[in-house]
Amino acid sequence: xxxxxxxxxxxxxxxxxxxxxxxxxxxxxxxxxxxxxxxxxxxxxxxxxxxxxxxxxxxxxxxxxxxxxxxxxxxxxxxxxxxxxxxxxxxxxxxxxxxxxxxxxxxxxxxxxxxxxxxxxxxxxxxxxxxxxxxxxxxxxxxxxxxxxxxxxxxxxxxxxxxxxxxxxxxxxxxxxxxxxxxxxxxxxxxxxxxxxxxxxxxxxxxxxxxxxxxxxxxxxxxxxxxxxx
Amino acid sequence: xxxxxxxxxxxxxxxxxxxxxxxxxxxxxxxxxxxxxxxxxxxxxxxxxxxxxxxxxxxxxxxxxxxxxxxxxxxxxxxxxxxxxxxxxxxxxxxxxxxxxxxxxxxxxxxxxxxxxxxxxxxxxxxxxxxxxxxxxxxxxxxxxxxxxxxxxxxxxxxxxxxxxxxxxxxxxxxxxxxxxxxxxxxxxxxxxxxxxxxxxxxxxxxxxxxxxxxxxxxxxxxxxxxxxxxxxxxxxxxxxxxxxxxxxxxxxxxxxxxxxxxxxxxxxxxxxxxxxxxxxxxxxxxxxxxxxxxxx
Numbered sequence: 001x002x003x004x005x006x007x008x009x010x011x012x013x014x015x016x017x018x019x020x021x022x023x024x025x026x027x028x029x030x031x032x033x034x035x036x037x038x039x040x041x042x043x044x045x046x047x048x049x050x051x052x053x054x055x056x057x058x059x060x061x062x063x064x065x066x067x068x069x070x071x072x073x074x075x076x077x078x079x080x081x082x083x084x085x086x087x088x089x090x091x092x093x094x095x096x097x098x099x100x101x102x103x104x105x106x107x108x109x110x111x112x113x114x115x116x117x118x119x120x121x122x123x124x125x126x127x128x129x130x131x132x133x134x135x136x137x138x139x140x141x142x143x144x145x146x147x148x149x150x151x152x153x154x155x156x157x158x159x160x161x162x163x164x165x166x167x168x169x170x171x172x173x174x175x176x177x178x179x180x181x182x183x184x185x186x187x188x189x190x191x192x193x194x195x196x197x198x199x200x201x202x203x204x205x206x207x208x209x210x211x212x213x214x215x216x217x218x219x220x221x222x223x224x225x226x227x228x229x230x
Numbered sequence: 231x232x233x234x235x236x237x238x239x240x241x242x243x244x245x246x247x248x249x250x251x252x253x254x255x256x257x258x259x260x261x262x263x264x265x266x267x268x269x270x271x272x273x274x275x276x277x278x279x280x281x282x283x284x285x286x287x288x289x290x291x292x293x294x295x296x297x298x299x300x301x302x303x304x305x306x307x308x309x310x311x312x313x314x315x316x317x318x319x320x321x322x323x324x325x326x327x328x329x330x331x332x333x334x335x336x337x338x339x340x341x342x343x344x345x346x347x348x349x350x351x352x353x354x355x356x357x358x359x360x361x362x363x364x365x366x367x368x369x370x371x372x373x374x375x376x377x378x379x380x381x382x383x384x385x386x387x388x389x390x391x392x393x394x395x396x397x398x399x400x401x402x403x404x405x406x407x408x409x410x411x412x413x414x415x416x417x418x419x420x421x422x423x424x425x426x427x428x429x430x431x432x433x434x435x436x437x438x439x440x441x442x443x444x445x446x447x448x449x450x451x452x453x454x455x456x457x458x459x460x461x462x463x464x465x466x467x468x469x470x471x472x473x474x475x476x477x478x479x480x481x482x483x484x485x486x487x488x489x490x491x492x493x494x495x496x497x498x499x500x501x502x503x504x505x506x507x508x509x510x511x512x513x514x515x516x517x518x519x520x521x522x523x524x525x526x527x
Contacts, residue, residue: 046343046366048489049245061344061364062385109510148367149380149387153300159371160480167484171492175499182503189512203516 013199018216020194020205025085029195032078032131035071036177042068043170069146072139079135086128089119095211096122111207118211123183130176134169141166235398240350242342256352259397260419261406262426263327264458265468266433266442267413270295270309270325277408278307278329281393301328303379306390307405310469324460326468327405327414330377330390332356332454337477338389340485341372354419354454355394360386374450374475392454422456429458449476 013019021029042064045055055064098115099106099122105113106123114121120128144151144162151158184191190204205213237256241248279286284304289297295311312324336356339348347362348369358369358378365385369378378387393403401407402416415425426444433442443462446452457471465471 048493049243049343049345052243052245052343052345055364061362065364065366066385107506107510109513111513145367148370149382153376156371156376156478160478163368163371163484164480164488167488167492171488171495174496178496178499178503182507186507187513189515190517201517207515208513 011198014201016203017199017201018205019198020200021198023198026195026198028078028081028085032075032082035075035078036173038071039068039075040174040177042071047167047170069142072142076135076139079132082128083132087132090125090128092122092125093118096125099123116210116214117208119209119215121209127176127180131173134173134176137165137169138173141169236351236353236355236394238349239352240336240339241346242339242348243345245345254352258354258419259392259454260354260417260422261332261392261403261455262415262417262422262458263455264413264415264426264429265324265326266429266437266439266458266460267411268309268325268327269411269413270311270323271410272297272309273408273410274327274405274414275305275307275309277404278390279305281396281404282306282391300376301379301389303381303388306330306388312467312469314467322460324468326457326471328469329405329455330356330392331375331450331475332390332392334451334453335477337372337374337450337481338369338378339372340477341368341481343368351394353397355392355397356454357391357394358387358389360384360388363387372477372481374472374478376470419452419454426456426458430462433458433460445471447472447475449474 010019010022038058041054042058044051045053045058045061045064046068052061055061058064058067095115095118099117102114103123105111106121141162144158145166148159184195188204188208190200194200194204202213202216205216237250237254238248239251278284284306287298287302287305290299292299294313298305298308301308307327307329310326310328312326314322314324316322332355334354336348336350338358339350339356342348343366344362344364346359347364348356348358350356363386365380365387367378367380367387369387370380377389379389380387393401393405396403406414406416415422417425423444423446426446430442430444433439439460441461441463443459445457445459445462445465457465457468459465459468461467465473
């Protein structure tokens with residue numbers, strides 16, 4: 001892919017490494033990441049009295065209530081950018097079905113028994129689509145909750161739907177978020193660096209994204225870095 | 231100073247027990263509204279606005295005696311006027327004084343996430359504490375009677391207090407004091423129920439209202455405001471008084487099963503991920519000299 005060549009030109013990477021995320025991708029990721037963290041903390045404060053102290057930490061209940069929807073808009077914009085950048089690479093293929101069927105090997109760290117994932121494995125794709133459609137639902141229900149008092153009484157069923165949708169999707173998102181952070185920070189060493197400094201080692205690519213590795217090898221005549229592989 | 235004598239029995243968004251709960255019993259108070267003797271004079275509206283130092287709200291004309299469509303954040307008490315065609319094609323005017331019902335099981339308080347923004351006193355009055363209100367509007371969703379109203383300037387929600395400041399000093403609510411026909415009564419819930427049932431029986435036996443009855447809906451645990459209606463089988467005729475009000479199903483699902491399922495899932499998920507790390511650890515790959523520590527080759 002010629003886009004890979006463009007990637008390599010953006011910034012120098014250490015020998016034996018390849019650029020996985022451009023600055024633009026990383027910036028979008030962390031815009032979504034930090035806004036999600038704020039939404040999570042203030043949202044949990046409104047979710048349970050046991051966690052209301054979180055709202056106090058973030059400046060008090062009134063400020064949390066005022067800022068939560070605005071930060072929600074920032075998160076929504078970031079998700080839209082993510083869609084524009086990543087959606088073309090996230091379409092499910094037959095391989096992804098096989099990947100899900102073999103997921104127990106992935107969970108038990110027997111990655112060599114997994115069908116070869118491409119640039120994104122099926123789990124990453126599922127996470128992406130969850131946050132795209134889930135984000136859309138959270139935005140729509142959130143808008144109703146934002147302007148609750150403006151809805152006429154005869155439209156109150158929209159409010160009822162909104163509180164259930166907002167809470168349910170938020171809970172699902174917490175599950176996805178926990179797995180995402182666990183995978184990125186703890187389980188796959190090197191993944192966190194890829195979304196901070198942008199690059200991953202070729203060994204990382206070879207083990208976790210063999211399909212993408214093949215694509216890179218195909219270009220190896222053009223990229224000097226790749227000749228250093230093992 | 232007045233509220234010093236009011237003790238609290240329920241607190242919104244509160245973790246833990248209610249301080250001083252059950253230390254002192256109190257008689258439940260109740261407002262009785264006899265719609266059959268209301269003449270729609272709106273003296274109660276004026277008294278409410280005056281006592282609570284609220285400005286007069288602009289009215290609108292809709293070809294009836296209705297002065298505004300619904301209560302406002304600074305207009306807590308409104309006579310709802312309805313023209314009800316009888317079966318014999320004559321017309322009946324139904325007037326209903328509309329305000330907070332002070333439910334025994336208040337949906338607003340159930341839905342509220344802010345600690346202490348809504349309290350229920352031991353005498354049954356449900357009161358908003360605007361200092362603690364965060365303006366989320368969940369009480370608006372929780373209320374089956376369309377009562378809490380949002381003030382966009384202060385971003386807080388307001389409603390009838392049942393004149394908790396007056397009641398705590400041994401006075402009746404301002405609306406009661408102003409009523410010229412005696413259709414409004416105030417006292418203990420027990421006494422008001424007896425009075426209401428007596429009046430309903432009188433209407434059934436002597437005035438030809440076979441369906442006359444008392445409105446004290448059990449779906450919200452009974453209310454601190456009860457009505458005598460000419461026709462208790464059709465409360466909707468009185469400006470949309472719900473025949474069987476309950477805390478909305480969505481709010482109950484959200485605050486009970488969904489909350490506990492969600493909390494369990496979050497805690498279970500965290501524990502599960504930690505145990506996974508203990509059992510399997512990070513995924514081994516060739517970059518790390520420590521990778522041979524992994525169980526797999």
